[in-house]
Amino acid sequence: MKDNNSDIQADKQEFSDLLRSTNRDGVEELLEYLDEEPMRFFTAPASVNHHLNHDGGLVRHSLNVCHAGLKLRELAIEARPDLAPHLTRDSVIIATLLHDICKADIYQPVRKTRRNRFGINVDFDTYDIDYSNFPIGHGEKSAILALWTGLDITKEELLAIRWHMTAWELPMQSYEALRNLNTARDLHPLCALVQLADNFAAALTEFGTTIHI
Ligand SMILES: [Fe+2]
Ligand SMILES: [Fe+2]
Numbered sequence: 001m002k003d004n005n006s007d008i009q010a011d012k013q014e015f016s017d018l019l020r021s022t023n024r025d026g027v028e029e030l031l032e033y034l035d036e037e038p039m040r041f042f043t044a045p046a047s048v049n050h051h052l053n054h055d056g057g058l059v060r061h062s063l064n065v066c067h068a069g070l071k072l073r074e075l076a077i078e079a080r081p082d083l084a085p086h087l088t089r090d091s092v093i094i095a096t097l098l099h100d101i102c103k104a105d106i107y108q109p110v111r112k113t114r115r116n117r118f119g120i121n122v123d124f125d126t127y128d129i130d131y132s133n134f135p136i137g138h139g140e141k142s143a144i145l146a147l148w149t150g151l152d153i154t155k156e157e158l159l160a161i162r163w164h165m166t167a168w169e170l171p172m173q174s175y176e177a178l179r180n181l182n183t184a185r186d187l188h189p190l191c192a193l194v195q196l197a198d199n200f201a202a203a204l205t206e207f208g209t210t211i212h213i
Pocket of ligand 2: 198
């Protein structure tokens, strides 16, 4: 939707370099999977009507969450040195960069027409949302896709990805889901760190990035 190809290429490179820096098995296969149809991770928007709703918005959001997560990691370890083994740099990179890969195949670019205030029909580019490729949920889908591609991923990273939406999803969920979320947060500080980094990026780093169409 937006002519920011050079930004997208730079963001794709940084995303790939950060994942490769973890030296985890399966990173190359995951990068290939995200780049191929039906996934469009590197050109997908982060949303339709909210933050970073333009081509390349999803990879930018993922990087923003990773940057926030790495800084929050430093703050957390400064305040609580005993948390260091639970908040490794590699885990923060894996969990933040992959938390929203579930969105890569749901936004379909479309051109629509609307009548402007002068009564003239004008075309505009936007996205339709289509969950049909793999309708299994949000955090669940990101975790499963990472596993599916064969990435070497830890239990803590999977839980942080699965529960990154915190209570936003819970009105539609069961009491058991709430118990699982709270247990994951109680056991693994990486869960809270990814939740905080996601909120920080969406609310502050990406403040004012919505394109109103
Ligand atoms: Fe999300
Ligand atoms: Fe997110």
